[in-house]
Amino acid sequence: MRVRLEEVARAASVSPKTVSRVLNDEANVSEETRKRVRAAMEELDYRPHPSARSLAGNRSFVVAMLYDNNDNPASTYLAEIQDGVLEACDAHRYSMMVRPLRMRGDDFIRRLDALISDHHPDGVVLTPPITDYAPLLKRLRERNVPYASVSPQSDTSIGVRMDEQAAARAIVEHLLGLGHRRIAHVLGIADHGASRWRLAGYREAMAAAGVPEDPALVVQGAFTFGSGVTAARELFALKQRPTAVFAANDDMATGVMWAAGEYGLKVPQDLSVCGFDDTPLARQLWPALTTVQQPSREMGRIAAQQLLNLLRGRGTGELVQMPFSLQIRGSTARVS
Amino acid sequence: MRVRLEEVARAASVSPKTVSRVLNDEANVSEETRKRVRAAMEELDYRPHPSARSLAGNRSFVVAMLYDNNDNPASTYLAEIQDGVLEACDAHRYSMMVRPLRMRGDDFIRRLDALISDHHPDGVVLTPPITDYAPLLKRLRERNVPYASVSPQSDTSIGVRMDEQAAARAIVEHLLGLGHRRIAHVLGIADHGASRWRLAGYREAMAAAGVPEDPALVVQGAFTFGSGVTAARELFALKQRPTAVFAANDDMATGVMWAAGEYGLKVPQDLSVCGFDDTPLARQLWPALTTVQQPSREMGRIAAQQLLNLLRGRGTGELVQMPFSLQIRGSTARVS
DNA sequence: CAGCGAATTGACAGCGCTGTCATCCGTGTC
DNA sequence: GACACGGATGACAGCGCTGTCAATTCGCTG
Known part of the structure; x- marks a missing residue:
């Protein structure tokens, strides 16, 4: 059977709660205990059960990436952003869920609500062009779901943007x-x-x-x-x-x-x-x-990163400015 | 607070367990009771908590779509398959998780194991070109994770294929x-x-x-x-x-x-x-x-559908043959 | 060296469901 | 009419974690 937290606790001679604290990077664990617990986790190849964490802790460790599959700019653009978001999520052991969400249609809010109720994402990443749809942002705030955006038009969101x-x-x-x-x-x-x-x-x-x-x-x-x-x-x-x-x-x-x-x-x-x-x-x-x-991939990564900072209580997240760079190649030349 | 199963039970005057049976389409519930419970669910807009279901039932309701991000054929192809898989998952209230998985590298099996241990997918959908990588299939079988493939080369898998x-x-x-x-x-x-x-x-x-x-x-x-x-x-x-x-x-x-x-x-x-x-x-x-x-999207949908049939105990899944159709357009003409 | 607050640790209940098993009831049998 | 049987329903424990709060330890003060 799978290794459970309790066994790690036994191996490290601490209570389950302490192992939990280490797992979640909480404060008030002595450095020495923390090390011992980490060693035990490593030793036993312990993998926390996401559903149990989610149920007990009232958080899902899921980030949803929302996109509009109606008129998406270009699928390769979204695929790259997705890749970046995934990378950031992986780094913090969050999982990513991708969700198309057409904005047209009057049942839009209902669909958004269903998405939230069914999957309980801890936060969402918004991609163009749904980064600035007011009813969407409003509902997310009402339901208390934090979000970060890739290339938002307004600068009130956190996320990432290029000039x-x-x-x-x-x-x-x-x-x-x-x-x-x-x-x-x-x-x-x-x-x-x-x-x-x-x-x-x-x-x-x-x-x-x-x-x-x-x-x-x-x-x-x-x-x-x-x-x-x-x-x-x-x-x-x-x-x-x-x-x-x-x-x-x-x-x-x-x-x-x-x-x-x-x-x-x-x-x-x-x-x-x-x-x-x-x-x-x-x-x-x-x-x-x-x-x-x-750099779409990088931008996806950064947007997710900002969201995760927020979710993990590491600051409030910011709107990061990406530098741009021109790629001068053969298709442009001096006018003849 | 959210509506729980218990409240649905109260509203329908049955035990929680019976509501659970209805929720999971189990046998041995009278048609009349089933209807009453369904009505109560509807009435209260009940949404089962996925983590609780997962924890108690020892299943995750998650399908992972695996792809090789090393030399993927074309990102639009994968994006379409993903869309189809998502559609099938949605229809049965499963969630989809996308996971890149490079085949090269000797830590391949370790990464696969980590994926399974960390996310507990109930099944996986394999996309070209990782539909026929023997060590992958072997490990999935060992760990008892069912899979379905899009365009597998061998015909021992379930899934979908075009001639x-x-x-x-x-x-x-x-x-x-x-x-x-x-x-x-x-x-x-x-x-x-x-x-x-x-x-x-x-x-x-x-x-x-x-x-x-x-x-x-x-x-x-x-x-x-x-x-x-x-x-x-x-x-x-x-x-x-x-x-x-x-x-x-x-x-x-x-x-x-x-x-x-x-x-x-x-x-x-x-x-x-x-x-x-x-x-x-x-x-x-x-x-x-x-x-x-x-029809990549359709093929993704069908592959996922076969997997879900298996997971939900509706048969064993098959390898569906897609019909193909030629699109004769302007780029071909009689030789001059 | 008593006394106190802060840091560290642990006991315990419970998150919202489902598995197991017991119970109940209606029907058919001889 | 007693009994067996299968379908329908419910009681209860427990999945693997974390929140709450109490207990313990430690370092420092006067």
């Missing part, structure tokens, strides 16, 4: 520095924070360079490869074509490059293209895509 | 039917079942059509976009170029189309290309990709 606007500005400045003036922008899905920030950065850079905004150069996309193709066709049909395109993510940038091929435009000679995210694809393309590195 | 060889044969026959004879094949990662079956189907179709095999037309890939590009360049450098390419998955097929663009080859006029999987990308490409639809 996407500054990054977007920087990449557009890179294009400007190469002599481009007719720079187009392909938007992401409306009201996603990512879309807003990247557009804002684009505008900021253009304005700072004194280039008047041309509305025809800002076209709608939806974060997908296909939408990038469509948007690019629209741009290429213009009487005065752009010499460079900044797409709000790599998938769309890839679509733009694809469409360029259709139109016989060589990248980067005839058209510079850049994206955002630095997905694995970006490096595999030829020419490789100039983009902004967004 | 990939027949599908590959069918798609190559489609190319042959269009008059192609110099048909190339881009392989997946060695010893993945998917690679073997798809190659076998290719050979079968070619042999049946009496086309002698040309080793130069079968090149190595690795299931990634980049490897497709590389493989295609190799093929295009041949003195006698293929008129069609069957890539072992869509990502590589996309790479082939990309490389075709580089070489000034028009798809499908100069080159027919087809893939395997029917990823979302396949439809977004232009021309859209001819491919085999592999």
